[in-house]
Amino acid sequence: MNRGACLANVETSKSQKVKTTKANVFWYFTVSISTFRRFDVSTFRGLVVTAGAILVTPVLNPECGGALGQQPEATGGQLGKPPPELNPNGWTSSAVCGECHQAIHAVWRQSLHANSWSNGVFQAGFRRSNETYGEEKSRLCLSCHAPTVRHGGDYAVKEAITKEGITCDFCHSIHAVELADPADPVRFALGKTKYGPLRHAQSPAHQIVHSDLFKRSEFCATCHDYKNANGVPVLGTFSEWKSSSYAERGKQCQDCHMPLVAGRTVSLDVKTESPGVVNLHNISGSHDIERVRKAVTLEVAGYEWVSDKVWVFLKVANEGSGHCFPTGLPMHRAVLEVKLLKAGEMIGQREIPFEIVMMDESGRTLRREHEVFISAAKVRSDTRLKPNEVRSIEIPFRDIKASRLVVTASLYYEYSTEALVTDEKGDRIEPVEMKFLIASREHSMKPVGQ
Ligand code: HEC
Ligand code: HEC
Ligand code: HEC
Ligand code: HEC
Ligand code: HEC
Numbered sequence: 001m002n003r004g005a006c007l008a009n010v011e012t013s014k015s016q017k018v019k020t021t022k023a024n025v026f027w028y029f030t031v032s033i034s035t036f037r038r039f040d041v042s043t044f045r046g047l048v049v050t051a052g053a054i055l056v057t058p059v060l061n062p063e064c065g066g067a068l069g070q071q072p073e074a075t076g077g078q079l080g081k082p083p084p085e086l087n088p089n090g091w092t093s094s095a096v097c098g099e100c101h102q103a104i105h106a107v108w109r110q111s112l113h114a115n116s117w118s119n120g121v122f123q124a125g126f127r128r129s130n131e132t133y134g135e136e137k138s139r140l141c142l143s144c145h146a147p148t149v150r151h152g153g154d155y156a157v158k159e160a161i162t163k164e165g166i167t168c169d170f171c172h173s174i175h176a177v178e179l180a181d182p183a184d185p186v187r188f189a190l191g192k193t194k195y196g197p198l199r200h201a202q203s204p205a206h207q208i209v210h211s212d213l214f215k216r217s218e219f220c221a222t223c224h225d226y227k228n229a230n231g232v233p234v235l236g237t238f239s240e241w242k243s244s245s246y247a248e249r250g251k252q253c254q255d256c257h258m259p260l261v262a263g264r265t266v267s268l269d270v271k272t273e274s275p276g277v278v279n280l281h282n283i284s285g286s287h288d289i290e291r292v293r294k295a296v297t298l299e300v301a302g303y304e305w306v307s308d309k310v311w312v313f314l315k316v317a318n319e320g321s322g323h324c325f326p327t328g329l330p331m332h333r334a335v336l337e338v339k340l341l342k343a344g345e346m347i348g349q350r351e352i353p354f355e356i357v358m359m360d361e362s363g364r365t366l367r368r369e370h371e372v373f374i375s376a377a378k379v380r381s382d383t384r385l386k387p388n389e390v391r392s393i394e395i396p397f398r399d400i401k402a403s404r405l406v407v408t409a410s411l412y413y414e415y416s417t418e419a420l421v422t423d424e425k426g427d428r429i430e431p432v433e434m435k436f437l438i439a440s441r442e443h444s445m446k447p448v449g450q
Helices: 005-019 024-039 062-069 094-100 102-109 122-134 135-145 218-224 238-243 251-255 289-295 368-376
Strands: 174-177 184-189 193-194 207-210 233-235 260-261 277-279 296-306 309-318 332-342 345-354 357-361 378-382 389-398 405-423 426-445
Touching: 094 102, 122 135, 122 368, 122 405, 122 426, 135 368, 174 218, 218 238, 218 251, 289 296, 289 426, 296 405, 296 426, 309 332, 309 405, 309 426, 332 389, 345 389
Parallel strands: 193 207
Antiparallel strands: 174 184, 260 277, 296 309, 309 389, 332 345, 332 405, 357 378, 405 426
16 A cells, blocks of 8 residues: 555545534444445345445455554654643643654543444434433443543533543543442543553653553453343443353454554654554454454355255355354344345345344333333343354245256345434434445255256
8 A cells, every 4th residue: 555545534524523523423324335235235224325335345454554653743842832731630631642652542532432422323223312311311321421420520511521422532531340240340440540551651741651451352241241130231341252162272352453553642842752553443343344354254154955845055154253143233133135036037035133122111122222221121142252252043035946056145234223314404313224245145056967
């Protein structure tokens, strides 16, 4: 990849930022749309699409190390200027950290963590939660999506820092986690000491305490594992990982989600020597389609055709996801669509879902985020792929009268949700359907002896 390509992409995302002030809530979609465009399997309903899209992938690309370094002009540690001050008694804005940690800040800004409060999908869920359960119960949402409320208690979300979502200072003020205390698992210390993975680092702006916790999955577990008041595991990513071969082999969340890429931990004018690598702070998951495509595979393993019955054998494998596939929100699901074609015409069809389905006390299936977090009382079914699982699927088709057939199998990732849309006409909640292709296979078939 040449330097020009990286530079062009950085410029794209910059010009987009200007355009998207009003449409900040669209962040989530603009990224998704750019991905969809590339793969051309989108279904978008009821959504006003802003022009263009923020390109995340190039910034993510380790080969774009140069781009990571091409950050806006430094202001922080410039000669003659005093270093920016951290708040000694409360949270400090990520903008202050970003004056020195420019490369990390630029990447973090585009992450779902940085947009965990502002993105339109969360905004819709949060609004629904307030309408359905009231403000008191909906405080729960903020403890993960705007976690600085855990100190200061800005549950009305009036302060700018709260809107920064999962901000630098929240993560880097954590000195311990107590998973045995699920109601309040995070231990943090505010002020001028920052905790992190580096050894022997020194900073003009803050004290540094080295902490191994930052390299372990337990750090992420405080938000990525959640049992609600009814004891239902609404989010089980950490638990799924914990009982997998990845945990056994010591492969942590960070090893897959925060790989080392070329870049500077702080800008050149703050510190001249640098390890030359940083941990990628975009922390992407299933929104990075390429990641999903590498992790999940699909194969037509064969077929059996006896008189008028055909059995199709398929294999779907979770090869590279360190937890179930899909994981996290129960609304994230995958579907395998199998079609039987005779001379191009469909004569049979099946859908096999990979999902965890939750219901409330009365047995009603829950389809929305706010409902699962608060009302889930039971898991109805769980057909997701376990870590490393290879699932063999056998599909029978009957009454087949043909001499030649083609079977197609397509695996899709789906997310059906809502988003808060803000424009000249005001605020409203619109349905959003997302669907993208993970893998697709085709196989021709004929009866025995033909
Ligand atoms: C005046 C510049 C400056 C500012 C402002 C600043 N830092 Fe730093 N920080 C540094 C320097 C220099 C290092 C050492 C980097 C190195 O050695 O590679 C550092 C290191 C760190 C580390 C690594 C610690 C470790 O042991 O892994 C973390 C985490 C960190 N900073 C977080 C923050 C956060 C969060 C903020 C904002 C609240 C912030 N920094 C603001 C200059 C700054
Ligand atoms: C072996 C590599 C690996 C490890 C270890 C790993 N992940 Fe993942 N993760 C993936 C891949 C690949 C995907 C995309 C496929 C998917 O959604 O499962 C993913 C997806 C995700 C998603 C997005 C889910 C969604 O549907 O949007 C979250 C959240 C996540 N991981 C969190 C974690 C956490 C937290 C840990 C540690 C407890 C962890 N991961 C450990 C590889 C890994
Ligand atoms: C979701 C929590 C989280 C957020 C938000 C976050 N970090 Fe980090 N950061 C980590 C973890 C975890 C590591 C260590 C990863 C590893 O070593 O595998 C890390 C590492 C670092 C390091 C050490 C150098 C490196 O690349 O490993 C610095 C400096 C740092 N972060 C600064 C920041 C700044 C500045 C921000 C905001 C712009 C920020 N972080 C946001 C979790 C976070
Ligand atoms: C303070 C809570 C918190 C912590 C700590 C945290 N996360 Fe998250 N994470 C979230 C929330 C909330 C979201 C969803 C944001 C949104 O989309 O609104 C998220 C999103 C993600 C996603 C993106 C999923 C996707 O669909 O693409 C991944 C991957 C992820 N986190 C991994 C991690 C890893 C790895 C760590 C530990 C280094 C970590 N998180 C620490 C709360 C947290
Ligand atoms: C224990 C932490 C936690 C709590 C509490 C929590 N969330 Fe989340 N939320 C997450 C994480 C982590 C994700 C990332 C998705 C995943 O893992 O698949 C997420 C994702 C979401 C998303 C999808 C956002 C996107 O960008 O795709 C919505 C909507 C959402 N949460 C709404 C809510 C609502 C509404 C509440 C309160 C009723 C709530 N959440 C409470 C951690 C939490």
